[in-house]
Amino acid sequence: MSNSNKWSSGVHSRSGDILTYNLHGNCYVNLTNRCTLKCNFCPKFNKIWDVQGYNLKLCADPSVDDIVAAIGDPTRYNEVVFCGLGEPTMRLSALLEVAEAIPEQIRVRLNTDGLGNLVQGMDITPELAGKVDAISVSLNAQSEDVYNRHCRPPLTGTYPALLDFIECAKQYIDDITLTAIDGLEGVDINACREIADDYGVKFRPRELDKVG
Ligand code: SF4
DSSP, X not given: OOHHHHHHTSEEOTTSOEEEEEETTEEEEOOOSOOSOOOTTOGGGGTOOEETTEEOOOSSOOOHHHHHHHHOOGGGSSEEEEOBSBOGGXXXXXXXXXXXXXXXXXXXXXXXXXXXXXXXXXXXXXXXXXXXXXXXXXXXXXXXXXXXXXXXXXXXXXXXXXXXXXXXXXXXXXXXXXXXXXXXXXXXXXXXXHHHHHHTOEEEEEOTTOOO
């Protein structure tokens, strides 16, 4: 697919922001640019906002109505996925409202850094039940030390909070996948896979700058 085709398959707001974008037959929702981490591998912290042909920089967080309108008919897609250059759970209520507007037969996936409980100061996973079918959690590393080096969390206790989120989410969401980027310095993909096995959830190695 040419770049121009990719651009035209994103839905823009009046200000030109890309609110949703299409990849792999899925509709990806660009809910916010705000983030809980400052990952050194993140394109936006390297002043790059283009991800697979889409410029995901937002002038402002889009409204729920604008997102729902941008998704349009969800039955055109395999999945609706919350995944932009920001952490969707930073806008928990908007995330839940949009998810609620998606018909039951369409799979809804949340791609998250797994820090929603830490940032919101409560267990958010019961709120996701029945609205989100699958969660991909960026585990990113096999240890707190390696995680902190790559993800540069502003808050302390982030890695244990991420692990605790997985345990909480398991009680409400059947389909959980942990991910880590293959090839980052110090990241042991096999050890990350073992952590997923220990939690009884799936694991998927990711490629840098590839949305999945
Ligand atoms: S969690 Fe994702 S969007 Fe946020 S800084 Fe890390 S890579 Fe970037």
